[in-house]
Amino acid sequence: MGYLSFLPEMVILAFACIILILDLFSSKKNYFFSLALIALVLALVTIFLPFSSNSNSLITQMFFRDSMAKFFRVTFIVAASLIILISNDWARKSNFRSEYYSFILFATLGIMLMASAGELVSMYISLELTSLSFYALVAFSKGDLKSSEAGLKYLILGVISSDVLLFGLALIYGLTGATRFSEIASILPRTFSEPAFLLSLIFLVAGFGFKIALVPFHMWVPDAYEGAPTPVAAFMSVGSKAAAFAITIRIFLGALAVAQNFWSILLPLLAVLSMTLGNLVALVQTNIKRMLAYSSIAQAGYVLMGIAALSAFGISGTLYYLLAYTFTNICAFAAVTVFASQTGSEEIKDFAGLSQRSPTLALALTISLLSLAGMPLFAGFVAKFYIFASVALQKLYWLVAVALINTAISLYYYLMVVKQIYIVPPVSKEPILISLPSRVALQLTVFGILLLGIYPGPFIKTIGAITKNLFIT
Amino acid sequence: MEFYLLDVLLVLIFSGIGIILIALIFGLSKLISTAKPSEVKESTYECGNVPIGESWIQFRVRYYIFALLFVILDIEMIFLFPWAIVFQRMGLFALIEMAIFVGLLVVGLVYAWRKGALKWV
Amino acid sequence: MNFSFLYLMGVAGVGIFIFIALSVLILVWLERKVAGHIQSRMGPMRVGWHGLVQTLADMVKLISKESILPAKADKWLFFLAPFVVFIPAYLSYMVIPFAPKLIIRDFNIGLLYFLAIPSISVVGIIMAGWGSNNKYALLGGLRSAAQIISYEIPRALSVVGVVMLAGSMSTVTIVKSQSSIWFILLQPLGFLIYFISTLAEVNRIPFDLPEAESELVAGFHTEYSGIKWSIFMMSEYANVFAGCALCVVLFLGGWHGFLIPKGEPWSSVVSLIWFMVKTLILIFLMMWLRWTLPRFRVDQLMDLSWKVFLPLALINIGLTGLFILGALKLFS
Numbered sequence: 042m043g044y045l046s047f048l049p050e051m052v053i054l055a056f057a058c059i060i061l062i063l064d065l066f067s068s069k070k071n072y073f074f075s076l077a078l079i080a081l082v083l084a085l086v087t088i089f090l091p092f093s094s095n096s097n098s099l100i101t102q103m104f105f106r107d108s109m110a111k112f113f114r115v116t117f118i119v120a121a122s123l124i125i126l127i128s129n130d131w132a133r134k135s136n137f138r139s140e141y142y143s144f145i146l147f148a149t150l151g152i153m154l155m156a157s158a159g160e161l162v163s164m165y166i167s168l169e170l171t172s173l174s175f176y177a178l179v180a181f182s183k184g185d186l187k188s189s190e191a192g193l194k195y196l197i198l199g200v201i202s203s204d205v206l207l208f209g210l211a212l213i214y215g216l217t218g219a220t221r222f223s224e225i226a227s228i229l230p231r232t233f234s235e236p237a238f239l240l241s242l243i244f245l246v247a248g249f250g251f252k253i254a255l256v257p258f259h260m261w262v263p264d265a266y267e268g269a270p271t272p273v274a275a276f277m278s279v280g281s282k283a284a285a286f287a288i289t290i291r292i293f294l295g296a297l298a299v300a301q302n303f304w305s306i307l308l309p310l311l312a313v314l315s316m317t318l319g320n321l322v323a324l325v326q327t328n329i330k331r332m333l334a335y336s337s338i339a340q341a342g343y344v345l346m347g348i349a350a351l352s353a354f355g356i357s358g359t360l361y362y363l364l365a366y367t368f369t370n371i372c373a374f375a376a377v378t379v380f381a382s383q384t385g386s387e388e389i390k391d392f393a394g395l396s397q398r399s400p401t402l403a404l405a406l407t408i409s410l411l412s413l414a415g416m417p418l419f420a421g422f423v424a425k426f427y428i429f430a431s432v433a434l435q436k437l438y439w440l441v442a443v444a445l446i447n448t449a450i451s452l453y454y455y456l457m458v459v460k461q462i463y464i465v466p467p468v469s470k471e472p473i474l475i476s477l478p479s480r481v482a483l484q485l486t487v488f489g490i491l492l493l494g495i496y497p498g499p500f501i502k503t504i505g506a507i508t509k510n511l512f513i514t
Numbered sequence: 515m516e517f518y519l520l521d522v523l524l525v526l527i528f529s530g531i532g533i534i535l536i537a538l539i540f541g542l543s544k545l546i547s548t549a550k551p552s553e554v555k556e557s558t559y560e561c562g563n564v565p566i567g568e569s570w571i572q573f574r575v576r577y578y579i580f581a582l583l584f585v586i587l588d589i590e591m592i593f594l595f596p597w598a599i600v601f602q603r604m605g606l607f608a609l610i611e612m613a614i615f616v617g618l619l620v621v622g623l624v625y626a627w628r629k630g631a632l633k634w635v
Numbered sequence: 636m637n638f639s640f641l642y643l644m645g646v647a648g649v650g651i652f653i654f655i656a657l658s659v660l661i662l663v664w665l666e667r668k669v670a671g672h673i674q675s676r677m678g679p680m681r682v683g684w685h686g687l688v689q690t691l692a693d694m695v696k697l698i699s700k701e702s703i704l705p706a707k708a709d710k711w712l713f714f715l716a717p718f719v720v721f722i723p724a725y726l727s728y729m730v731i732p733f734a735p736k737l738i739i740r741d742f743n744i745g746l747l748y749f750l751a752i753p754s755i756s757v758v759g760i761i762m763a764g765w766g767s768n769n770k771y772a773l774l775g776g777l778r779s780a781a782q783i784i785s786y787e788i789p790r791a792l793s794v795v796g797v798v799m800l801a802g803s804m805s806t807v808t809i810v811k812s813q814s815s816i817w818f819i820l821l822q823p824l825g826f827l828i829y830f831i832s833t834l835a836e837v838n839r840i841p842f843d844l845p846e847a848e849s850e851l852v853a854g855f856h857t858e859y860s861g862i863k864w865s866i867f868m869m870s871e872y873a874n875v876f877a878g879c880a881l882c883v884v885l886f887l888g889g890w891h892g893f894l895i896p897k898g899e900p901w902s903s904v905v906s907l908i909w910f911m912v913k914t915l916i917l918i919f920l921m922m923w924l925r926w927t928l929p930r931f932r933v934d935q936l937m938d939l940s941w942k943v944f945l946p947l948a949l950i951n952i953g954l955t956g957l958f959i960l961g962a963l964k965l966f967s
Contacts, residue, residue, distance in 0.1 A: 058621045065628035521742055524644060525726060528739075531648035532725040536718055536866060543698045543862035556706040558769050559857055569770040577781040580937065584784040587945070591791045594952070595747055598798035602959060609956040616949060623945070632941045634934035 045092040046106050049084035049114065050150055056080030057146035064139030074129050074478075077142040081122045081149070088114055102221065103163040104154065105291075108507045112360060113156030113287050120279050120367050121149040126482035127375040128272040130382045141181060148174035148276065152284035160221040161210045164288055168206075168252070171281055172199050179269040179277070191268025198251070198261045206248025212241030213296070222296040230299045242304055245292070246311070252285035255345065256314040259338045266334035271381055274330060275374030278337045283363045286344060290356060293348065301351070308349035309440050316342030316447045324454050329377055329389050332454060333370070336413060339451060340366055343428060346440060350431040356508040358428035361493075361500065365412070365420035368489035372409035375482050376402055383473045389458055394467020402473055403462045405483045410455040412490045415448050420493035427501070579631045583623070590619050647739050651728045659872040660690045666922050673926040694865070702861035705767065712766025713858070717866035719759030723752045724873040731880045732807050734890045734907040745806040746798065749881055750791050753836065753874060757783045760855050763867075767858035775854025778844045778933065782835055785937055786842075789944035790832035793825040796955035797885045806881075810889030817888040821958070824951045826886040828944050830917070833878040835940070837871060840925040844933060879917035880910075887913050 057080070060073050088111065104110070125145060132141050151171030158164035176199060180192020214220060216237055217228040250258035266274040293304060319339030326332035344366070347359030379402055380395070381387050396403040412419035425448065433441050475483065493500060558565040593615070601608050626632060664679065664687060671678025679686025704713065730745035732738040742748050757780050764776020798804055800821060801812040809818075819826045835842035844851075851857070856867045883889060892909035896902045931939070 058618065061625055062621060065625060521740065524740055525729070527641070527644055528648050528726055528729060529722055531645065532652070532722045533718060535649070535652050536721060539698070539866075540862060543702065546699045547861060548699075548701050550701065551703070553706075555703055558705055558707050558767075559852070560770070561852065569768050569773050570765075575777065577777075577785075577937070580781055580785060580941070583941070584788065587788045588791075591788060591795075594792070594795050595744075595798060595804060598795045598952075599802055599804060601799045601956065602802050602963065605963065606960055609953075609960065612956075613953070616952075620949065627942065632937065634937050 047104075048087040048090070048092065049118070050153055052084045052087060053080055053146050053150045053153070056083075057143040057150065060139050060143045060146070070138050071133075073139045073142045074125065074132070077125050077146060078122060080146060081118050081125065085115065085118045085122075088118070103160055104157045105159045106157065109287070109290075109360075110157035112504070112507055113283065114153045116283065116364055116367055117149055117152050117156065117280055120276070120283075120371060121145060123371045123375070123482050123486060124272050124276045124280075126478040126485075127275070127371070127378050128270075129478040130476050131270055131272060131378065135181070137181070137183075141178070144174045144178050144181075145276065148178065148280065152280045155284040156287035158288065158291070159223075161214060161225075162220050164292075165203075165207060165210060168285075168288070169203065171284065172203060172252075175199075175273070175277055175281060178273040179265055181270055181273065185268070187268040188270070189268075191265045195261050195265040202248050202251035202258070205244050205251075209241045209244030209248055212237055212244065216241070222291060225296040226298060229297070233300070238300060238303065242297075242300075242307075246304070246307060249285055249289050249292075250311065253282055253289065253341050253345070254338050255311050255341055256318045256338060259315070259319070262338055263331045263334040266337075267328060267330045267387075271330065271374055271378040271387075274334070275371050275378070278333070278374070279367045279370050282337070282341060283367065286348075286359065286363060290348060290359065294351075294356070305349070305351060308345055309437060312342045312345040312349055313440065313443050314342070315339060315345065316444060320447050320450045320454075324450070326454070327389055328387050329392070329458065330387050332389065332458075333373060333377070336451065336454075337370065339447065340370075340413070342447075343425065343444060346432050346444060347428045349440070350428075350435045350437070352431060352435060353505075353508045354434060355428070355431035357501070357504045358424070358431045360504045360507065361427050361497070362424040364500065364504075365424040365490070365493050368486045368493065369409050369412040369419075369421055372405055372483065372486035372490060373413065375479060375486060376406035376409065379475050379479050379483075380406075380473065389461060391468065392458060392461045393465040395462040395473075397467050398469075398471065399473035399475065401480075401483070402475060405487050407459050407462060408487055408490055410458055412494065414452045414455040418491070418494050420490045420497075423494055423497045576634065579626070583626060583631070586619065586622065590616065644739075651739070652725065655725065655728065655869065655873045655876075658876050659869050660694065662872045662876065662918065663690045663693075663868075665918075666925075669919065669922040670926050673923070697865040698862055700861040702863050703858075705769070705858050707768040708858065709766040709768065712762045714863075716759045716763035716766055717859075717863050717870075719762055720756045721759075721866050721870040721873070723755040723759075724870040724877065726752050727877045728873075730806050731877065732810055732884060732889060733880075733910050734903045737903065737907065738807060741805055741807045744804050746794060746804040746809065746885075749806070749877075750787075750794070753877070754783060754787055756870065756874075763859070764855040767855070769858050771851045771853070772855050772857045775851045775857070778851075779838060779855060781933075782838070782842060782844060782936060785940040786832040786835035786944075789828050789940055789948045790836060792945070792948035793828035793832065793951065794885055795948075795952050796822045796825045799952070799955050799959060806884050806889075810884055810891070813888040814891055817886065817891070819886040822886060822951070822955065824947060825955075826882070828948050828951070829885065830882055832940075832944065833882060834921065834924070835936070837874040837878050839875065839921055841928040841931050842936060843930060844936060875918060875921060876914065879914045879921065882917055883910060883913040887917075 056076060060076055063076075064070065064073070125142065128141065128145070132138050135141055148171055151167050151169075151174055154167035155164065155171055158167055176192060176196045179195050180189050182188035213225060216232055216234060217225045218232075219225050219228050247258060251261075254262045266278065269277065297304065316339045319335045319337075319342060323332050323335035323339065326335060344359055344362050347355045347357075347362060349355070350358070377387065380392065384391060392406075395406070408419065412421035415421040415425040425444075429441050429444060432444075558569070560566070594612070597608060597612055667689070668678040668685070679689040682689040682692050704710065727749050729739045730742055730749050732741070760779045760783075761776045764772045764774075764779070767773070797809060797818050800818060801809040803809060803812075834840075838844075844854075856864055859867060890906035890910045892906070892913075895905045895909065
């Protein structure tokens with residue numbers, strides 16, 4: 042039975058429903074946090090159970106069960122667990138706790154399915170599941186005007202982008218009459234028609250560009266991240282972005298690989314645009330969440346370079362970068378969450394003297410920012426090095442040069458925050474307390490950053506094995 | 515012509531016939547009926563009083579949530595029909611599959627119910 | 636497809652229209668007679684035998700009456716609403732199998748068509764309510780929309796059991812599969828839900844809130860008069876007949892019955908009579924209910940649909956599934 046290989050997804054779905062239903066019939070509301078964590082741990086365990094997926098049932102044809110899917114699913118479950126850990130402080134104050142956790146679980150389910158989708162329809166449906174969960178999550182602080190505004194903006198733009206994407210998919214389907222990626226790849230050369238394909242390419246790039254938050258489809262990102270509850274912003278920046286990258290890899294390198302010379306020019310271009318604009322605008326931000334939002338746009342540009350390299354090495358770099366970025370960004374957002382929930386402020390200037398108010402928090406935030414900047418010793422360095430090397434191997438030296446300049450620019454605004462933390466004297470001496478779940482999350486992510494930065498060997502090996510078979514043709 | 519296209523065409527033809535026949539009756543009525551409009555006759559009927567205010571105003575449409583639920587369940591219903599047709603051929607498997615599908619929607623319904631979405635306020 | 640086919644269809648279209656007009660004439664007379672006798676009076680007696688031609692006279696009156704267009708109304712919506720209400724009712728007659736072979740078109744999705752098409756008329760009702768620019772009309776129109784969409788779900792779900800038993804959505808196939816046993820015996824719950832939901836769909840008492848005369852004057856057609864009003868009345872009765880006819884098709888064996896001769900030329904006629912008698916019994920039931928029961932409140936109406944019928948209909952589907960599985964196991 043191929044169904045058993047979907048056990049992790051089923052576990053998450055079941056728990057998401059159970060949490061919703063339990064909320065209706067119990068007066069106590071404090072165990073949803075643990076339930077959500079249990080769901081994710083169970084899912085993580087079941088991923089590693091040896092269920093055969095070599096079945097020809099319909100559902101196993103709709104989703105890949107390969108090692109890349111497994112890589113993303115594990116990453117997403119870990120990311121979701123971290124998000125739930127840092128959500129506790131925030132969610133405790135909300136009136137809709139069960140809904141929050143079940144939406145997080147639904148979003149996790151969505152991105153897990155997205156990363157393993159094997160054909161257009163299942164891909165689109167899982168994408169919608171993800172988007173719908175995030176629309177609700179972004180607008181989750183009901184009384185907060187900013188949150189509602191962010192939710193509405195994200196909803197409207199998101200729906201339009203989904204439609205655009207759907208048009209692209211429809212054109213691809215119209216060209217080939219197939220929805221499975223492998224079938225599209227084999228039929229497309231025979232039925233190729235340039236105008237239709239170009240049109241669908243434009244739609245696809247715009248649709249995916251929106252989900253990944255590439256310039257020029259990035260307008261929603263700063264507002265959405267700023268208005269959304271901080272853990273949600275963290276999850277969006279990590280989860281839905283990585284899942285969209287997974288789909289992009291599958292579609293462009295799998296289904297549309299034959300039409301490479303049409304789209305291969307676009308990717309470096311978008312990468313350069315994203316990182317340059319993201320970094321430049323991040324320089325002038327005063328709100329740390331907006332800064333992180335622009336930084337995430339820039340990071341998406343780096344990741345896209347790995348795909349633009351069009352080599353197994355480049356894809357390995359992409360996967361490694363996404364893994365490193367998951368830990369790094371969640372760490373940064375976790376620190377911001379803790380800080381904001383204690384002080385109620387998200388302004389960079391209020392981080393002044395954080396090292397005296399909470400050395401742990403200061404250290405974690407610094408490590409994450411340095412890792413985002415790509416400093417040695419941290420995960421970000423290995424990831425950037427990996428990607429830049431893969432691009433250089435393809436003789437795209439100009440792209441590497443642009444990326445290096447961008448890294449230098451980004452260093453400036455990350456270090457400005459670090460300066461606030463360590464050098465500028467504090468406004469208030471009041472210490473900042475870190476609750477147990479947040480502490481665990483910070484420790485785990487810092488550990489992850491250091492592990493990926495200092496001892497990347499096993500991870501690189503695993504990822505290399507995953508991407509080895511991607512470029513047979 | 516394909517079979518189902520013929521069906522659609524027939525529905526269109528019948529709509530056309532219906533429209534024409536009604537229009538004919540309207541025309542006949544126009545011919546033989548009297549028409550003496552006056553201001554009082556044309557005023558909005560409000561049980562004999564002079565109408566107060568407009569009726570094209572903003573007011574709360576109470577069954578907005580019902581309409582949302584309707585959309586969801588209507589789609590569920592559409593999925594049930596093809597399933598029902600092939601049910602006898604697919605047996606227990608189909609029943610379990612549909613139980614899961616309907617079960618998920620029932621979770622939503624129970625949620626809406628308990629949260630008071632079905633309450634007339 | 637050729638010219639003669641189109642001609643035939645044209646004749647059929649006009650024929651159905653005449654059938655609807657005639658049946659409405661008779662149903663209105665019947666309604667008044669039933670109401671009269673339930674209330675211990677005679678009902679119309681003057682025009683014709685027991686007032687049989689009374690409705691015809693009424694019709695002549697309505698056609699020759701002035702059709703008032705309120706000054707404040709939205710002219711186009713006001714004018715088009717009767718069309719949008721009547722056409723769906725008219726179209727739904729296309730799939731009713733009156734007797735073997737006596738059906739305009741046996742769509743393979745006939746049942747779904749029948750469930751879907753009449754719901755379009757809710758758009759017309761809202762058009763009438765909004766277009767009249769009258770508070771009562773607007774409230775009536777909105778109530779009607781809420782009611783129709785609420786009862787659409789249990790109504791559709793209640794017939795899923797029938798589709799499962801028949802394995803088809805074609806109305807003819809459904810009737811044919813009832814040659815040995817009527818589905819009402821296998822689907823009593825489905826029948827109840829379907830019949831009561833139909834009452835709600837056609838805005839009959841106890842569900843006539845959209846035109847509750849004691850609170851909303853006449854509901855969505857408050858401002859209508861003359862021929863336009865009579866089109867609304869006509870579609871209402873057309874819907875009543877169609878709803879009951881489908882109920883007969885789905886649950887009461889359609890044209891089947893005993894004493895039907897085989898292979899004789901008039902066997903179709905006997906089948907047709909069976910069909911009509913069953914339908915008329917159901918219509919009589921509806922009229923009986925109308926003059927017996929009080930009206931629901933809006934919240935009760937909604938509760939009944941969402942909290943009673945919807946779960947029951949889902950349970951009915953599950954039970955039907957188990958029943959079919961059991962029967963298949965038993966007889967294989």
